Amino acid sequence: MYEDGIGREALCFDGERFQRRERQLAAELPCRFYLDGELLSSFSCSPWQLSDLALGELRIRGLIRSASELSELIADEEKMEIHARLRPRDRCRGEELSGEERMRGREERILVPIRSVQKLSRLFNEASRKFHRTGGIHAAALADFERLLLFREDVGRRNAMEKLLGACLKEEPDLSGKLILFSGRIAAEILEGASLIGSPVLIAVSAPSSMAVELAEKRGMTLIGFARGEEFNIYTHPERIEGTMLSSGLN
Template sequence: MENAKYLKTVVIDKLIENEATEVEDVTIDESRLNLYLNGEKTISMMCIPKDQDAHAVGFLMSENVITSIDDIEELKVSEDGLRVDVKASINEDSLQNLYKEKTLTSGCGGGVTGTADGNLEIPFNQTSFKIKPETISSEVKIFYRESELYNLTGCVHKAMIYLLDGTTVTAEDIGRHNAIDKAIGKCKLQGLDTTKSVLFVSGRLSSEMVTKAVMHRIPVIVSRTAPTYLGVQTAHKHGITMIGFARGRKMNLYTHQGRIDV
């Protein structure tokens, strides 16, 4: 099994109707990933030790520390998988803002961001990209059905980017923000265009989840669950189509509904 190395076994007492049975259970591995930028430690992130290169790229670009994949000169993951070294041309102001703000996000795993104040200087997203509601419904089913680590442990979040040609790029992690960064990082490393795409996420649509779509010009973001008020306001302000409670053939369209081709 491909994901077996990210699993750990624990012994538990399983209680059913006041009768306890000792059984083995499966949990997810959780490690501290240290990110070094131009030789200096930038941040540590608790995550699943998987797709670390994509995680680093997605995080740095989401924070505007790196503005283009072409800015990266070298990217190396250590043999133990717990350190990523990136050599790149950087936006020093964004890096200092990350150190200064260090806002603890509402995402699982306690993510940190420097772009959560709602004052992003990002152009309004005016793309003419559209997607049919039946495509969204179909992809939501696939999104949850094909989630091996979640099915095994019930302990991870998932992100998926659906591209214009039907290609999908997915990632899983203990934190929603990590999963999004990994999925976006994979796209950037493969040279894929996210400006005409849909971001599917597990969990609520809070402001920092929407902000990642804003930073990467992703026009549509979808979840089976609810948004926060600030999440809705962020999507409205920056031209992001927000869809919540996408279940079966039903969904709630919160902002910029014109991209849903009904």
């Protein structure tokens, strides 16, 4: 439902004259998330993969560490409602992981070929079909050096990353040697979500913010921005990317 977008007539100017044409808009609908029978949050999102979004939000809030801590998760994509229940013995409301805990696993010594960064950026762009139809969708993906393994999309940047985080909680993939790709600007909240997934490398199509770079540096993540075509910028921990030199001035 709505995956191809919602058709809406627009008055389009082609440089010479106006014409009425139908354009596809990215679907964005209001959603309510209930936890243990109480309203946890209300937000707008794309009407698909709601269970992944729920898991991701609970993880970011520090309410769960794994999908098994839920006794129930029902995502109704027609009513746009999510209902979840925590197992009583697993309740950990308000508990946030420390910075040290989030950094565990960041010391993984992988060496990513330059061609893999370029290839994955191309595959990521090709997979973003909803974006190409509407121009209004963000995406996040988990990949190895050759292919995309998990791919999630949403009209919201944060929602897209939360969906990927939730999918990783649900699927429990082996994160050894895995990378994260993201379609938009990397703000601190996006870096936070990516850091909880556990991959040491984040590749973004757009720019990172200064705070995101600082967080990536602290948490031992390799942060790449402006990955388009053959080019990209490495902002932190370049030692994981083939051909970089520590004398470049980055840590």
